[in-house]
Amino acid sequence: MARLLLFGGKGGVGKTTTSTSTAVGLADSGLKVLLVSSDPAHSTSDSLGVQLGPEPTPVEGVEGLWGLELDPEARISDHIPKLTESLGPMLGGQDPELNASEMVLPGLDEAMAFDELLKHLENPDWDVIVFDTAPTGHTLRFLALPEIIEKWAEKIIRMHRLTGGIRALMFGAKEGEKMREELEKFRRRVLHVRRILCNPEVTRFTLVTIPEKMGVNETLRAYESLAEFNLPVSGCVINRMTPNLDNDFIQTRRINERKNVDQLRSELPDLHLHEVELKDSDIHGLDLLRSINSELHGEITISDGLGPFSIGLGLEVHRGTWSDGDDVMLHLPGIVREDLSLRSEAGVVYVGINSREHPVPFDRPAKASQVKAKLENDILKLTFPEE
Ligand SMILES: Nc1ncnc2c1ncn2[C@@H]1O[C@H](COP(=O)(O)OP(=O)(O)OP(=O)(O)O)[C@@H](O)[C@H]1O
Numbered sequence: 608m609a610r611l612l613l614f615g616g617k618g619g620v621g622k623t624t625t626s627t628s629t630a631v632g633l634a635d636s637g638l639k640v641l642l643v644s645s646d647p648a649h650s651t652s653d654s655l656g657v658q659l660g661p662e663p664t665p666v667e668g669v670e671g672l673w674g675l676e677l678d679p680e681a682r683i684s685d686h687i688p689k690l691t692e693s694l695g696p697m698l699g700g701q702d703p704e705l706n707a708s709e710m711v712l713p714g715l716d717e718a719m720a721f722d723e724l725l726k727h728l729e730n731p732d733w734d735v736i737v738f739d740t741a742p743t744g745h746t747l748r749f750l751a752l753p754e755i756i757e758k759w760a761e762k763i764i765r766m767h768r769l770t771g772g773i774r775a776l777m778f779g780a781k782e783g784e785k786m787r788e789e790l791e792k793f794r795r796r797v798l799h800v801r802r803i804l805c806n807p808e809v810t811r812f813t814l815v816t817i818p819e820k821m822g823v824n825e826t827l828r829a830y831e832s833l834a835e836f837n838l839p840v841s842g843c844v845i846n847r848m849t850p851n852l853d854n855d856f857i858q859t860r861r862i863n864e865r866k867n868v869d870q871l872r873s874e875l876p877d878l879h880l881h882e883v884e885l886k887d888s889d890i891h892g893l894d895l896l897r898s899i900n901s902e903l904h905g906e907i908t909i910s911d912g913l914g915p916f917s918i919g920l921g922l923e924v925h926r927g928t929w930s931d932g933d934d935v936m937l938h939l940p941g942i943v944r945e946d947l948s949l950r951s952e953a954g955v956v957y958v959g960i961n962s963r964e965h966p967v968p969f970d971r972p973a974k975a976s977q978v979k980a981k982l983e984n985d986i987l988k989l990t991f992p993e994e
């Protein structure tokens with residue numbers, strides 16, 4: 608499974624610029640990278656100069672980089688028609704104006720976005736997934752969904768017991784059971800998203816800000832709210848630092864900015880701070896993105912060995928998948944045996960991770976029953992039969 612790098616921060620501070628630059632830099636160093644954006648304004652497409660859609664699209668000019676724009680409309684309709692269907696009669700009747708699921712399940716939208724993200728994260732093809740504009744603060748409330756759903760499920764069961772007659776009118780016993788099953792499935796998926804997001808082996812959150820008092824305060828608040836949810840924040844990019852020019856106005860600005868950066872450093876001493884200077888033009892196109900990447904991370908070098916390697920922002924990355932003779936290795940941090948399944952069809956072996964299947968890259972046809980699987984230290988080793 609890939610590493611997940613999330614970039615968050617307030618509007619216009621440089622999230623798209625820093626996340627896109629990082630994605631370009633990681634791909635340039637030889638990794639397979641998927642850049643995911645949830646921005647309906649298509650600024651990631653603009654930044655890269657490539658039109659992105661809801662499926663991974665190769666980015667011209669950067670080998671190893673694919674981009675994707677989450678479609679906010681498709682999210683709910685694709686994923687939970689059954690859930691809305693089964694909750695609908697209970698919550699809002701047939702009133703089409705009432706979006707019943709949104710009313711009672713706060714943060715459902717974000718949960719869907721992250722579930723979609725997880726689908727790509729579980730795809731062993733990717734080494735790193737970079738997410739432009741992750742939610743912070745109140746939008747993270749979806750992480751509390753499992754508990755809310757649990758309470759809901761209890762209520763539904765109680766209603767079933769108490770309201771025999773009405774129940775029969777509203778929905779039969781079968782429907783009630785179906786509803787509970789859907790809720791349970793959904794609850795498990797959100798729990799899984801939460802496990803992945805809170806696992807520092809998988810996920811790193813980078814806050815992006817500017818060296819102004821307001822930016823620093825907002826960063827401190829965001830850090831607090833992420834810590835409340837146990838999300839691992841590893842670094843902070845301070846973007847748009849005023850460059851050192853011989854001018855009184857500029858020098859006064861620099862003194863003030865330094866004070867603000869020092870305040871952030873003293874309040875969050877464990878955070879890696881990365882400063883990026885304000886440039887004389889917008890950051891568009893690959894050349895400028897690459898120069899921002901070197902300013903951010905320096906040169907990214909990746910050793911060819913099987914162990915993890917370090918990149919900037921205090922990150923260690925494993926390749927998502929690699930092979931050695933008849934063995935294929937998949938890096939699956941945070942995954943337990945129960946989450947995994949193996950199946951084959953027409954000579955292709957599929958590994959199922961939380962019931963989502965991915966073909967295992969191997970050059971000969973094989974059957975799942977002939978493949979030996981071993982999960983150790985977050986690595987699933989699949990040994991294929993000899994030729
Ligand atoms: N260091 C910089 N020097 C010059 N221009 C910059 C710098 N960083 C970002 N910009 C420019 O500032 C604008 C806003 O940056 P960006 O789109 O990355 O912010 P954002 O946080 O993603 O914004 P939004 O919240 O709208 O998604 C862009 O036009 C970008 O090219």
Ligand SMILES: [Mg+2]
Nearest residue numbers: 622623646650
């Ligand atoms: Mg943006």
